[in-house]
Amino acid sequence: MWISTLVLCLLSASAEVPVTPPVPLEAAPPVMPADVPPPTTPVTVLLRLTIDEGGEVSRVEVRESAGVAFDREAMAAALRWRFQPARRGEVPLEVQADVPVSFVPPEPVAAAPPAQEPPAQEPPPSPAPEQPPAPELPQEEKKAAAEGPSFATTVRGQTSAPPPAAVGDFQIAVGQLADVPRNSATDLLLLAPGVMLANHGGEGHADTIFIRGFDAGEGKDVEFRLNGVPLNEVSHAHGHGYADTYFIIPELVDSLRVTEGPYDPSQGDFGVAGTVEYQLGLKRRGLTASTSYGSFASRRLALVWGPPESSEANFVGLLLRQGHGFGPNRAHANAGAMAQVEFRVGEETRLRLFGASYAARFSSAGVVRETDVVDGRMPCAADADSQFFCLYDPNQGGAAQRHLLSAELQSRLRRGGRFVQQGFVVMRQMRIRDNFTGFLNDVPPVGEQPRGDNTEQYYRGTTVGLRGRYTPGLTWWGQPQPLELGYVARFDDVLTRARRLRDSGGAPYATLFDNQVRTTNLGAYAALRLAPLSWLTLRGGLRLDSFLFGVEDQNRPASDRQGERIPEESIEAYGFFASPRVSAEVRLSPRLTWLTSAGLGARSSDAAALSDAELAPYARVTAAETGLGWRLAGDGRHYELEARGALFATRVSQDLVFDETAGRNQPVGPSQRLGAFATARYTSHERLDVQASVAWARATLPLPDASPYKVWEGAVMPYIPQLLGRLDASVRGDVTLAGLPLGWNLALGHSAIGPKPLPLDRFSEPIFLFDVAARGRWKWMELGLSVENLLDARWREAEFNYVSNFRGPDAPASLLATRHFVAGAPRTFRGTLTVYLDLQDEEQQP
Known part of the structure; x- marks a missing residue:
């Protein structure tokens, strides 16, 4: 056989769940190269293949060149091979394999064939650890395997992952940590440190x-993507870069990549503190229905379905949520649907x-003055809890709609390259x-009372765009040199407006801004990875972005010094x-890596x-980071352990800080x-x-003419x-x-938040929160109970320090700044019933 051995690298196979190696279906031998003389002795090239969950060779690297x-x-031959994918139980796995490919010279023509010696016997392989018998393959797969080449296999490694651009570049598999209580897909971000x-x-x-020491607002400093579709909204009335991920169904999030810092050339606009990309997939096939009921009449219904005969890229999900909230004026109701289907078109x-649709309506209690709560002056019952969760203005809240459609075409090229093209709206x-x-803030007409500072922020926009990347599969000096070329073309047509509303009746009485915005973003990047030495890997790239803004300001004065004018x-x-962007990776040992970016x-x-x-x-950001990464996995272990740590420094030319008078972030200069x-x-x-993490960051506003290298000096930025x-x-x-037989699960989530600096040299109180959950399962039915804020702490989710007047239009305004806060949720219980239907094999489920 022209392939002698296949060494698989599977993700730490568990003794309880058997792992079956991939089965070759199509493995045509390579073509003898025509541009070199035929060899006189066999020539062997050692390749490292990445075999994806669909059984296709998604990546090829040369380990030993000929x-x-x-x-x-x-490499060209390997890219045409097909496999029945490796599996753990019935779940397909992506694996790596080291495969020697031999080029055998043609035998010379002779009058009589030479005497044949008995084939040399290879020494027997070392005995592998005893494993339970693998599940039997379907009859069709048995037949295909019998007709293809035979492979000797040894289970002993791990799955491949994209190489990180920095120590703070995390490819996070949600996995079992999905058991920890979470209210939305946004809460999955807590799996990233800091x-x-x-x-x-x-x-x-x-x-x-x-x-990373940034108050990134609702997205101004973090680039958000969902399966490649950008979520940040340009010139949003509530804040430039506003990104709402509440519509994402958590059950459909397979993993997320969090790149802290601007170190990957593919990162684009808003990637100041980093980039977050949600990657969707449904590993559990069949229909899963989950319904829950909890404190404050909270109700949740989730339905997710993955066709049993298809890959995890095919799914449908529906999520309905409703509740009264943990205090007055906190009710909410929303519904969302997401679906994805993948076709083989060649x-x-x-x-x-991929498509998603979402609609929501919610009420908000807003901020309250700490002095009014302590003194018992809030317009609620006199007990401490009623005062803590009370509110001033019941006219606060919002509503939202989102509809999204994406089409992505992935093509694999003959020489190992790939081309991906995506369009979205x-x-x-x-x-x-x-x-x-x-x-x-209101300055009323003479003789009238203030009308109130309630602000209505309205946004309506349509985004259309294209994204693409091309990997040509280049090989230099006998080694593959991964080169990636990418581009983005995005157009936004946006109406963004802010108005003041009357305290009585809610009618608008003043327009703060009213803009029709059209923005075109064209960007391109090139990234290259080189390995000049066995222990050194260099990565680098360049990104170019251009923006064209067209703004129609519809809130100009109707007259000026020269007379009347059109108010636009x-x-x-x-x-x-x-x-x-550039990074250097030094492999200090097989498990320890030093990475500087x-x-x-x-x-x-x-x-x-x-x-x-x-x-x-x-707003330009300059960032640098250096740190270590260590990983212990594979070699027959039934566990993995990974640790990382880094030191970083960042400088921003124009930062933003929350301004209570505008109700949004405003410029404050460099930070x-x-x-x-x-x-x-x-x-x-x-x-x-x-998983455990700890992070420390000090954010400051540098003094004028201060050295840019003294990143620890300056006034401390508030709220961070x-x-x-x-x-x-x-x-x-x-x-x-x-x-x-019953399955059980216990989960814990704990957040510890140190004191936050506030304006005027004030500091907030530290916060310690504990969330727990327990589940029990019998066959197709599962019961669960979760408790959030287990210790029933009275904590403040957001905290500010400024001047306000909530005593009424007749009360004189105080010029003394005082602490304001938004109350966090008290202890909350939730019971859940989950039913698993249409399963192919109930034993494979956790």
């Missing part, structure tokens, strides 16, 4: 994200269609009403930015702040950060999964916690009760 010509033909979430606007309002091409509408200052004005502006990034301009013919200013993080995750498959800790853990097991 020359460029032979390497080229060996992340904190807060929400001042109600269940349906996007979370404020604190990451021998080497797949088409993936997003339609979005949102209205938010907030009141942060009461009756402070058109503005055009253009911006261009180049951002190089540096890069530039940018945030585009909010169109509302532009002037005509302006070369649009960017800088110095920080560090450490994280570790231990996984014993299908049994125990534990300096110390964050997080623990997620899940343990599963089996027990027999009264002769019935």
Whole structure:
């Protein structure tokens, strides 16, 4: 046989769940290269193949070269091979395999064939650890396997993953940590170190994200993508870059990639503190129905279905949520649907269609003054809890709609290259009403009382775009040199508007801004990875972005010094930015890696702040990071352990800080950060999964003319916690009760948040939260109970310090700043019933 041995690298096979290797279906031998003389002795090229869950060879690398010509033909042949995928139980796996490919010279023509010697016997392989028998393959697969080449296999390695661009580049498999109580897909971000979430606007309002020492608002400093579709909304009335991920169904999130810092050339606009991409997939096939009921009349119904005979890329999901909320004016109701289907449209091409639709309405209690709560002056019952969860303005809340469609075409090229082309369209509408200052800002007509500071922010937009990337599969000096070329073309047509509303009746009485915005973003990047030495890998790239802004300001004055005028004005502006990124990876040992990265990034301009013919200013970010990564896996182990730690520094040319008078973030000038993080995750498959992280960051506003290298000096930026800790853990097991086999699960989530600096040298109180969950399963039925905020802490989800007047239009305004807060949820119980239907094999499910 021309292939002698296949060495598989599977993800730490568990003794309880058998692993079956891939079965070759099509494995044609390579073609002898025509541009070199025929060899006189056999020539062997050692390839490392990545065999995906569909049984296709998705990637080929040369491990031992026999020359460029032979390497080229060996790689071209390998890309045409087909396999029945490897499986753990019935779940397909992506694996790596080291495969020697031999080129045997043609035998010379002779009058009589030479005497044949008996074939040399290879020494017997070392005995492998005893494993339970693998599940029997279907008859069709048996027949295909019998007709193809035979392979000797040894189970002993791990799955491949995209190489990280930095120590803070995390490809996070949700896995068993999905058992930890979470309210939305946004909460999955807590699996990345140094992340904190807060929400001042109600269940349906996007979370404020604190990451890597940034107050990233609702997305201004973090680029969000869902299966490649951008989610940040340009020039949103509530904040430039607003990104709402509440519509994502958590059960359909397979993994997420969190790249902290601007180190990957594929990162685009808003990737200042990093980029988050949700990757969808449904591993559990069949129909799963889950319904829950909990405290404060919270109800949830989730239905997800994966056709049993298809891959995890095919799914349908429906999610309905409703509840009264944990206090007055906190009710919410929303519904969402997501579906994806993948077609094979050719021998080497797949088409993936994805769609989502979502609608929501929610109420918000807003902020309250701490002095009014302590003194018992809130308009609620006099007991402490009623005062803590009370509100001033019942007219706060919002509503949102989103409709999304994406089509992605993936083609594999003959020489190992790949081409991916994606088109998408997003339609979005949102209205938010907030009141942060009461009756402070309004200047009423003479003789009239203040009308209130309630602000209505309205956004309606359509986004259409294309994304693509091309990997040509180049080979230099006998080694593959991964090169990736990519582009993005995005057009946004947006109506963004903010108005003041009367406290009585809610009618608008003043327009703050009213803009029709059209933005075109064209970007391209090139990234290359080189390995000049066996222990050194270099990665680098360059990204170019250009923006064209067209703004029609529909809120200009009706007259000026020269007389009457039309209250509209058109503005055009253009911006261009180049951002190089580079990293160097040094392998200190087979398990220990030292990685150093540096890069530039940018945030585009909010169109509302532009002037005509302006070369649009960017917020430029310069970042650097160095740290270590260590991983223990494979070699027959039934567990994995991975740890990382890094030190980073970041400088931003134009930062934003929340302004209570505007109800949104406003420019404050340059800022800088110095920080560090450490994280570790231990996984014993299908049994125990534990992840812990701790992060520290100091964000400051540098003094004028200060040295850019002294990133620890300057005034501390408000609202950003300096110390964050997080623990997620899940343990599963089996027990027999009264002769019935039952599965059980216990899960814990813990967040520790250090004091946050507030304006005027004030600090918030530290926060410690514990969430627990327990589940029990018998065959197709599962019962669960979760408790969030187990210790029933009275914590403050968001906290501010400024001047306000909530005592009424007749009360004189105080000029003394005081602490304001948004109450966090008290202890919350939720019971869940889950039913698993249409399963092919009930024993494979956890």
